[in-house]
Amino acid sequence: xxxxxxDVAKLCGVSMKTVSRVINNESSVRQATRDKVMxxxxxxxxxxxxxxRSLAGTNSYTIAYIxxxxxxxxxxDMQNGILNECRKKNFELLIHPCNAKSxxxxxxxxxxxxxxxxxxxxxxxxxxxxxxxxxALNDMDVKFVRIVSGHEKTDDVSxxxxxxxxxxxxxxxxxxIDLGHSDIGFISGGKExxxxxxxxxxxxxxxxxxxxxxxxxxxxxxxxxxxxxxQGANKLLKQKQAPSAIxxxxxxxxxxxxFASRLQNVQIPDKLSIVGFENSPFSRxxxxxxxxxxxxxxxxxxxxxxxxxxxxxxQEIDELCEQxxxxxxxxxxxxxxx
Numbered sequence: 001x002x003x004x005x006x007d008v009a010k011l012c013g014v015s016m017k018t019v020s021r022v023i024n025n026e027s028s029v030r031q032a033t034r035d036k037v038m039x040x041x042x043x044x045x046x047x048x049x050x051x052x053r054s055l056a057g058t059n060s061y062t063i064a065y066i067x068x069x070x071x072x073x074x075x076x077d078m079q080n081g082i083l084n085e086c087r088k089k090n091f092e093l094l095i096h097p098c099n100a101k102s103x104x105x106x107x108x109x110x111x112x113x114x115x116x117x118x119x120x121x122x123x124x125x126x127x128x129x130x131x132x133x134x135x136a137l138n139d140m141d142v143k144f145v146r147i148v149s150g151h152e153k154t155d156d157v158s159x160x161x162x163x164x165x166x167x168x169x170x171x172x173x174x175x176x177i178d179l180g181h182s183d184i185g186f187i188s189g190g191k192e193x194x195x196x197x198x199x200x201x202x203x204x205x206x207x208x209x210x211x212x213x214x215x216x217x218x219x220x221x222x223x224x225x226x227x228x229x230x231q232g233a234n235k236l237l238k239q240k241q242a243p244s245a246i247x248x249x250x251x252x253x254x255x256x257x258x259f260a261s262r263l264q265n266v267q268i269p270d271k272l273s274i275v276g277f278e279n280s281p282f283s284r285x286x287x288x289x290x291x292x293x294x295x296x297x298x299x300x301x302x303x304x305x306x307x308x309x310x311x312x313x314x315q316e317i318d319e320l321c322e323q324x325x326x327x328x329x330x331x332x333x334x335x336x337x338x
Contacts, residue, residue, distance in 0.1 A: 068100040081301025145308040149195035159307040168326035169202025180337035185243035187232035189224040229256020251276035251283040269335030288332035295326040
């Protein structure tokens with residue numbers, strides 16, 4: 001027999017409205033009452049019907065994750081992090097992949113929100129860095145949280161999680177410099193992502209602070225994919241004075257660079273050091289394993305979703321912007337210059 005909200009209310013001697021307030025994480029409930037209700041929920045194994053909750057009132061209990069990113073591991077981490085937090089707060093998740101470069105992208109997003117009764121949206125790059133997207137959501141009065149790249153906190157109209165790619169890229173470059181490298185190549189990701197600019201700027205800042213000239217010929221344009229690593233490494237290794245180290249803008253690019261180098265019988269790290277960014281499975285599945293920046297994408301997604309749901313529920317937020325700085329993770333792909 002299916003357990004109902006009425007069964008929970010009877011067991012703990014409160015009204016169904018009080019049980020509903022507890023399940024919806026409303027703040028106007030005493031902690032003692034909240035504990036009693038949650039004990040009954042667990043004892044009866046009560047599962048709230050989220051669809052019925054939305055139909056019964058004016059509130060929606062569904063949030064959307066809108067994304068366009070070539071990195072499958074990034075997407076999986078984000079989905080898992082958002083879903084974990086949704087389950088804690090009894091929200092449903094709608095996943096909507098789309099093409100950020102599509103001419104009708106704004107109409108696609110607004111149509112999806114209207115047809116799905118979305119309470120809020122989690123935006124990741126490049127959507128989180130597109131003013132036309134955030135303006136459309138503001139016009140619709142839809143709550144949203146942004147995960148963005150940056151190293152200077154700003155007062156924003158929406159809650160956001162800021163990833164400090166600049167400092168992490170600086171630290172990775174400094175690690176290579178400390179190993180004796182001065183000719184350091186850089187293979188970038190897509191320019192539509194602010195993370196690319198932040199990582200290039202961190203790389204350049206570390207070189208400048210160590211009185212090492214930034215060589216434009218050592219900076220290769222690419223995308224956030226394996227093939228860019230292959231092509232970028234081939235271009236760098238063919239130069240008259242090839243670099244002794246390569247900083248790839250993410251681990252997938254780094255894996256491609258490592259692959260291309262091995263095909264040319266370049267020993268890693270004896271003849272060439274390679275570093276990546278993000279600490280994705282790519283960095284752990286290669287040989288040698290890749291030195292990288294440990295970016296906790298799942299944790300970032302959980303914090304972003306927590307901020308969004310708190311905003312939807314009208315809870316007071318101490319800070320609109322939280323910052324994460326990926327930390328240097330040294331592995332076997334970087335070594336002293338020979």
